[in-house]
Amino acid sequence: AQKVTQAQTEISVVEKEDVTLDCVYETRDTTYYLFWYKQPPSGELVFLIRRNSFDEQNEISGRYSWNFQKSTSSFNFTITASQVVDSAVYFCALSRPLTGGFKTIFGAGTRLFVKA
Amino acid sequence: DGGITQSPKYLFRKEGQNVTLSCEQNLNHDAMYWYRQDPGQGLRLIYYSQIVNDFQKGDIAEGYSVSREKKESFPLTVTSAQKNPTAFYLCASSARDNNQPQHFGDGTRLSIL
Numbered sequence: 454a455q456k457v458t459q460a461q462t463e464i465s466v467v468e469k470e471d472v473t474l475d476c477v478y479e480t481r482d483t484t485y486y487l488f489w490y491k492q493p494p495s496g497e498l499v500f501l502i503r504r505n506s507f508d509e510q511n512e513i514s515g516r517y518s519w520n521f522q523k524s525t526s527s528f529n530f531t532i533t534a535s536q537v538v539d540s541a542v543y544f545c546a547l548s549r550p551l552t553g554g555f556k557t558i559f560g561a562g563t564r565l566f567v568k569a
Numbered sequence: 570d571g572g573i574t575q576s577p578k579y580l581f582r583k584e585g586q587n588v589t590l591s592c593e594q595n596l597n598h599d600a601m602y603w604y605r606q607d608p609g610q611g612l613r614l615i616y617y618s619q620i621v622n623d624f625q626k627g628d629i630a631e632g633y634s635v636s637r638e639k640k641e642s643f644p645l646t647v648t649s650a651q652k653n654p655t656a657f658y659l660c661a662s663s664a665r666d667n668n669q670p671q672h673f674g675d676g677t678r679l680s681i682l
Contacts, residue, residue, distance in 0.1 A: 459611075462609065486668050488670060490670075490673075495675060496657070496659075496675050496676040497659075497673045497674060497675045497676065498612075498659065498661075498671075498673040499673075500670035500671070500672070503668060503670055505668060544611060544612065548668070556614070556617075557602075557614070557671065559604075559611045559612040559613075560611055561609060561610055561611040562611050
């Protein structure tokens with residue numbers, strides 16, 4: 454079965470704290486892609502990062518960093534020195550190939566509150 | 570600017586009524602998608618289309634219909650057969666390769682009158 458689990462429903466932090474959003478996935482495919490999206494209050498999802506299953510290098514982009522570990526099927530997202538503008542719902546997603554196309558499965562999302 | 574436009578932003582449906590949600594993209598993407606978002610359940614795939622004049626059912630297609638007559642447009646009709654239509658609906662598009670991220674519209678919030 455293909456599944457994406459974001460066990461943290463809501464997280465609340467104070468500005469400047471570091472916060473890690475967990476993502477655990479299940480798949481039998483050897484080739485797949487993992488994504489993180491941010492959904493601000495305006496509603497549209499914004500793409501943050503993509504990782505393929507053969508690239509376990511961690512990535513840092515400004516205050517954002519991602520830790521991909523195939524051994525534990527995890528793709529965790531850390532925000533360093535959080536800011537109020539980081540408040541949003543964050544979705545982890547798994548994209549897998551199907552005959553004639555592909556399918557993306559989203560986790561339930563983690564709502565992050567950053568308080569000033 | 571390239572992007573995805575969904576309209577209307579808010580929509581109200583009466584009992585027994587069909588309503589259509591609009592989705593237009595000018596990103597020249599082949600693939601388009603419709604998702605339903607309910608609180609605490611993430612996004613669930615309703616329908617997707619990889620190419621013009623072709624579309625496939627997603628996980629929760631019952632009570633919905635789509636068409637893909639033009640590359641730019643992928644309207645979703647919520648029929649009277651959908652007994653619980655109240656939700657936030659998101660349209661997305663992407664290049665056909667599965668390593669490409671999806672681009673999303675601002676969503677349509679549908680409620681029952």
